[in-house]
Amino acid sequence: MGAMGAMSSSDVHQDLSATIGDAVFSAGKTKHVYKLVIMNELMVAKKFFNCGNGIGEVSAAENESFLVSEITRLKSIAWILDEFKDTASVKGVDISQDITVTEAWIFRESNITASKASGLFANGSSGSAVWLVEPRRTKAVDNAFSHYVYIASKKTFVLADVQGSIVNIQGIDTIVLFDMMMHTTEQDSGVGDCGKPGINTFTEQHICTYMCGSLGFELMNQVDDE
Numbered sequence: 741m742g743a744m745g746a747m748s749s750s751d752v753h754q755d756l757s758a759t760i761g762d763a764v765f766s767a768g769k770t771k772h773v774y775k776l777v778i779m780n781e782l783m784v785a786k787k788f789f790n791c792g793n794g795i796g797e798v799s800a801a802e803n804e805s806f807l808v809s810e811i812t813r814l815k816s817i818a819w820i821l822d823e824f825k826d827t828a829s830v831k832g833v834d835i836s837q838d839i840t841v842t843e844a845w846i847f848r849e850s851n852i853t854a855s856k857a858s859g860l861f862a863n864g865s866s867g868s869a870v871w872l873v874e875p876r877r878t879k880a881v882d883n884a885f886s887h888y889v890y891i892a893s894k895k896t897f898v899l900a901d902v903q904g905s906i907v908n909i910q911g912i913d914t915i916v917l918f919d920m921m922m923h924t925t926e927q928d929s930g931v932g933d934c935g936k937p938g939i940n941t942f943t944e945q946h947i948c949t950y951m952c953g954s955l956g957f958e959l960m961n962q963v964d965d966e
């Protein structure tokens with residue numbers, strides 16, 4: 741990881757020192773995600789690489805504008821969700837308290853030299869690099885469960901990209917896992933099976949939680965190992 745030095749967070753106007761990865765950690769259709777460590781906490785930093793004009797054709801200003809829209813949506817929905825929870829509480833309706841909207845902050849790089857990760861803006865665009873920073877989302881139970889699957893299979897398969905949704909089953913809110921895909925050493929489990937490279941991705945990216953340790957698992961990666 742390359743040191744980024746100071747970044748400032750918009751809502752608290754606070755200078756923080758952060759370290760951002762040089763390489764893309766994951767990518768969606770429009771955004772690249774980088775690992776970011778702030779005060780030993782693993783976070784993710786997001787930046788647009790495509791906002792409709794083609795890949796890599798995003799200026800620093802467009803990136804900032806799209807990220808501000810995104811954080812505005814997150815904060816709006818978070819506010820409505822809080823109201824919803826309060827309403828349910830007042831009315832005595834038992835809703836799932838597991839639903840939550842991620843915390844998020846806009847960060848602006850303040851070093852004279854921009855991070856390597858930020859250097860992927862469209863050529864010729866000026867302006868400082870802005871990032872949407874969120875805690876790295878992990879469901880601790882899934883996380884330890886994923887690790888357990890790897891151990892239980894004697895390292896021959898892992899769960900791939902486990903999705904979960906909360907469903908009320910006989911009055912109890914339950915996280916139901918779906919889209920069950922696997923990576924196997926023989927690459928013979930069907931759709932989504934990337935074989936050994938998929939297993940390697942899991943072992944490189946799985947972050948052990950306190951649960952992995954408490955369950956006696958051989959620890960793979962911990963946040964402060966970066």
Ligand SMILES: [Zn+2]
Pocket residue numbers: 883884887946947948949952957959960
């Ligand atoms: Zn683990």
